[in-house]
Amino acid sequence: MTTPGEEAPVTSDFVRSYVITGGRSLPSSDELALHTLVTLAPERTLPLGAGPEVRAIWELCAGGYLSVAEVAGHLGLPVGVARLLLTDLSEQGHLLRRAEPPRAQNVDRATLEKVLHGLQSLIG
């Protein structure tokens, strides 16, 4: 607890996130949804000066498609930080993206029916 007027201690986690993102504010989920699938585009070279987190994303995403949330989970990053780094890589043309959800919250019957059939096959 800190008493009013006293500076609250800044946690090391906070400093870590701040360093990784360069103190930039995190993009919203409009940029990359948690379940958007991403992978490294073919024949790309790691950007010069890439930090350890970008290198880790690069290696992980070279293997195939994963959701934004899975990239964060595998690398132990908060989703906001993973999304920022992935957005940078995407803007630089290093990423392929799949399964972007529609911007509007519209329900897609065909997807719902596929989900239903898939779940029904689990209970046999």
Place this chain on the structure above:
Amino acid sequence: MDSNPSSAETAQKSIYVSSAVTNAAKILVVGHFAVGKTTFIGSLSEITPLRTEEKMTQASVHVDDLRGVADKTTTTVALDFGRLTLSDDLVLYLFGTPGQQRFMQLWEDMARGALGALLLVDPARLEETFPVIDLIERYGLEYAIAVNCFDPAATYSEAEVREALDLLPDTPVVYCDARDQQSSARALIALVRHLLERAA
């Protein structure tokens, strides 16, 4: 995390989504603390369920502070998720998080593009579900109720649950055991059927 695959089978098992998959759907699994969200996701996920720690900045005002200065504190919330390949070209992601007003940013993220939400309910602690229903409704999510039967001896009728939670007549209420894959799948099926009716 298990970084030491012990058999050839686990070594071969890829963490990646099959390359034929072009569509990813998302369903939220929500409910108060210890209602069984992590268990539910784990019973269905084909990957070891993953978890991230999300830092939430929360503005708080000291009532006893005469200057009325608001300061910011940071709390952490776990976001759990799992994955389920449902057909050659479709994967389903399940995202679980507690329903607390202070985690709004995370809810906004989760709600974006979600098909709907399965609300897990412990009938012995129904009142803890109200704040979660508020959040679901705030984000305009369609939902179904899955009553997680912790104590098989204690029976609560569907009518009791409906009345206590003040549900709309067409909101599905199913019973489930979050530890059981088939039972969890049935709960999701009830939700998806409801979503299809609402989309009609």
